[in-house]
Amino acid sequence: MRAVGIILAGGNNHKMRELTYKRAVAAMPVAGSYRCIDFALSNMTNSHIQKVAVLTQYNARSLNEHLSSSKWWDFGRKQGGLFVFTPTITLENGNWYRGTADAIYQNLDFLKKCHEPYVIITSGDAVYKMDYNDVLEYHIKKKADITVVCKELVPGEDATRFGTIKMDDSMRIQEFEEKPMVANSNTISTGIYVIRRRQLIDLIEHAAQEDRYDFVNDILIRYKNLKKIYGYKISGYWSNISTAEAYYHTNMDFLKPEVRNHFFKEYPPVYSKVSDLPPAKYNPGSYVKNSLVSSGCIVNGTVENSILFKKAFVGNNCVIRNSIIMNDVYLGDNTYIENCIVESRDTIRANTRHVGENGIKIVVEKNERYAL
Incomplete structure (x- = not known):
């Protein structure tokens, strides 16, 4: 060395x-x-x-x-x-x-x-x-x-x-x-x-x-x-x-x-701390295009040109475009996310809409879930 x-x-x-x-x-x-x-x-x-x-x-x-x-x-x-x-x-x-x-x-x-x-x-x-x-x-x-x-x-x-x-x-x-x-x-x-x-x-x-x-x-x-x-x-x-x-x-x-x-x-690889999570699950009705979906995710809606980090849940009829969804985020039904970064451990309420009109919007909901 x-x-x-x-x-x-x-x-x-x-x-x-x-x-x-x-x-x-x-x-x-x-x-x-x-x-x-x-x-x-x-x-x-x-x-x-x-x-x-x-x-x-x-x-x-x-x-x-x-x-x-x-x-x-x-x-x-x-x-x-x-x-x-x-x-x-x-x-x-x-x-x-x-x-x-x-x-x-x-x-x-x-x-x-x-x-x-x-x-x-x-x-x-x-x-x-x-x-x-x-x-x-x-x-x-x-x-x-x-x-x-x-x-x-x-x-x-x-x-x-x-x-x-x-x-x-x-x-x-x-x-x-x-x-x-x-x-x-x-x-x-x-x-x-x-x-x-x-x-x-x-x-x-x-x-x-x-x-x-x-x-x-x-x-x-x-x-x-x-x-x-x-x-x-x-x-x-x-x-x-x-x-x-x-x-x-x-x-x-x-x-x-x-x-x-x-x-x-390509060699050499990139290493990281490994989490024991199941593979991503795509339920009937889901649609994913040109996206990275990590282990532990459950997808029910539409995901396009986006990155979903570990344990993200996408509800029914959700639409996610050009966005980053961080770890352990819960997206309620009928939500629309575009040009956004959604902070980890957030719960996005159903029927809400977040769009980055002038640049990137960072979505932070004040409803964090804490593990016991």
Whole structure:
């Protein structure tokens, strides 16, 4: 094992609107049966990284439950493992994580006790497949201090919600601007970094001494002219779900055969915590077209161009179009849902209508059902 993994999954994001009122962004359901963090964890295990730390903080309960066992991703039991770190009050520190660099600083003992020479840092809010060993080989070949995985956005896509990058011919980063008001480059950082472990410890300790807490602003941007920071371009599917609209479109991408095949049928696989649920049931009179329907669902109505997560119930004469129905939702008879995201554990009353007229509508009914 040449690298240890760190997944940053503690941030709060108001752009997700009601969707993150009760869960972290990394715990958002994706593609019917997965959580968003499953993709980063699967990439780690598929890259033979056996020791991974996940740093959680905001609304971490459901995420911590999901990460309760390392067996789902087959991380090492004796020589590695899955470590979940939340903020802890100690003699020296009584703060929450004040930023990404501070989150690593508060868990620096973990890095100091590791023996792997390199660290792969990634976020838990992106959907993609990647062999981190390819980036690591590139990092070593370039003799880089830090390597940033970046991607070229298609023309017209909003780059202002990412960090934008400009590189020279040798791929060394010349300019790095975090979430600019106006984007001057279409190349963005994907939030995946490779760095030597000892150097990361030194940079994080130095940032903490100066009361600097953000990894991008206080390390990458601050040191871009002092350290050899290179970009590594990827061309495959990569999507960040940090806004409600991006979350909707990322899920809808899974209705495209090429995206489905890339994640579900091509090696290596994506792993997740498995639920013991029966197959989906389609009753007489149901009609389903171009949709993902997960295990445990019961369908009595019409479902078109939609994604139904686990244990969704669709009543008689219901019509669901271009929508995402989250886990354990009950849709009463004669309901009409279009261009919506229906929050999990909701009961949508019979004979109701929800349509996203100007963009995506998030449906949250104040009638949650609680298990005893």
